Amino acid sequence: MSAKKKNLNIGMIGYGFMGRAHSNAWRKVTNFFDVPLQPVLKAACARDAAKVQAFADQWGYASVETDWRKLVARRDIDAIDICVPNDLHLEIAVAAAKAGKMILCEKPLARNTAEGVKMCKAVEKAGVLNTVWYNYRRVPAVTLAKHLVAEGKLGKIFHYRANFLQDWTISPDLPQGGTGLWRLDVKAAGSGVTGDLLAHCIDTAIWINGPIKSVSAMTETFIKERKHTLTGKVEKVGIDDACAFLARFANGALAIFESTRYARGHKAEYTFEINGEKASIAWNLHDLHRLQYFDHADESTVRGWRNIHVSDGDQPYMKAWWVPGLQIGYEHSFVHQVADFLEAAGRGESCSPTFREALETTKICDAVLASAASGQWVTLA
Numbered sequence: 001m002s003a004k005k006k007n008l009n010i011g012m013i014g015y016g017f018m019g020r021a022h023s024n025a026w027r028k029v030t031n032f033f034d035v036p037l038q039p040v041l042k043a044a045c046a047r048d049a050a051k052v053q054a055f056a057d058q059w060g061y062a063s064v065e066t067d068w069r070k071l072v073a074r075r076d077i078d079a080i081d082i083c084v085p086n087d088l089h090l091e092i093a094v095a096a097a098k099a100g101k102m103i104l105c106e107k108p109l110a111r112n113t114a115e116g117v118k119m120c121k122a123v124e125k126a127g128v129l130n131t132v133w134y135n136y137r138r139v140p141a142v143t144l145a146k147h148l149v150a151e152g153k154l155g156k157i158f159h160y161r162a163n164f165l166q167d168w169t170i171s172p173d174l175p176q177g178g179t180g181l182w183r184l185d186v187k188a189a190g191s192g193v194t195g196d197l198l199a200h201c202i203d204t205a206i207w208i209n210g211p212i213k214s215v216s217a218m219t220e221t222f223i224k225e226r227k228h229t230l231t232g233k234v235e236k237v238g239i240d241d242a243c244a245f246l247a248r249f250a251n252g253a254l255a256i257f258e259s260t261r262y263a264r265g266h267k268a269e270y271t272f273e274i275n276g277e278k279a280s281i282a283w284n285l286h287d288l289h290r291l292q293y294f295d296h297a298d299e300s301t302v303r304g305w306r307n308i309h310v311s312d313g314d315q316p317y318m319k320a321w322w323v324p325g326l327q328i329g330y331e332h333s334f335v336h337q338v339a340d341f342l343e344a345a346g347r348g349e350s351c352s353p354t355f356r357e358a359l360e361t362t363k364i365c366d367a368v369l370a371s372a373a374s375g376q377w378v379t380l381a
């Protein structure tokens, strides 16, 4: 640990899949990135005392809390990392902002726009640094795609196409609610694939290609009732199992987005393709270190899709890792978000996407769900 670096004491709330991904990022970041602050894993928090202690021991947190309010009130905590189900984001974020803590909130920002607006107001009023974990932006190949579009390599963009396909909820015997399965419970999650998976696609899309101005959507809930883990009763399923929508971008591009948890054979297949006047790019999470690139300016006899292995020091984030040709993976996207957060915090700035920027994605998710309910196109304000 560099003696010159100021410590940043982290209070982690939640120890599930995301609690692990974020903890790994906090632990690794200064081994690879020369950031101005040194994260210190000060406390982990969750309701189950034995489980949170085991988590703290495994990941190296110095202490535990079983009530997030106590964690937020602790004077020795600088930043709160929210890794709990979506229905808790608002209350924790508002309390953490009032306590003057920096906040890193797992995606999606909130269950809906109304909650998201309150969260934005809270952090802006308190003047606390904030970010939302949309990690896929920071996969080097995805960041490279952003750079290529920003440099004008694709020229005018005509089409944006994105999918996020999974297959883990096909069984009607799978319950809803509780640890791991709260994503199926509309009260905890807010929505189904729209807020959980399409939110990723939307965040990447508007980051790369600018604002979306209108949407037309359809959703389906294939399994109408599931046993609820917490009540033990069979209850109506309120989430969207699948969602597909058309969209128009402000820059004139047409888009098509699809997400489902019923695409047998697909575990987490996030893909996007962008077609421009001069070039096209395509990316697939299952091959996350590669970017497909087609440049019409290439000599016609050798023109074709290039398969770029994004692992060189002059490609985004890769200088910090191994030697050219050696790739990195999923967990590194979180390390990159932490590195960018600490870099920005060193300048006294929030890291993109801020709560305010991530609110745009939540607004689009709400517009998608409203369109699916009404059968009408919905225009974004």
Ligand code: SOE
Binding pocket: 166, 196, 197, 200, 268
């Ligand atoms: C759902 O299965 C999930 O874990 C999402 O919640 C994550 O955001 C996504 O990255 C992978 O899939």
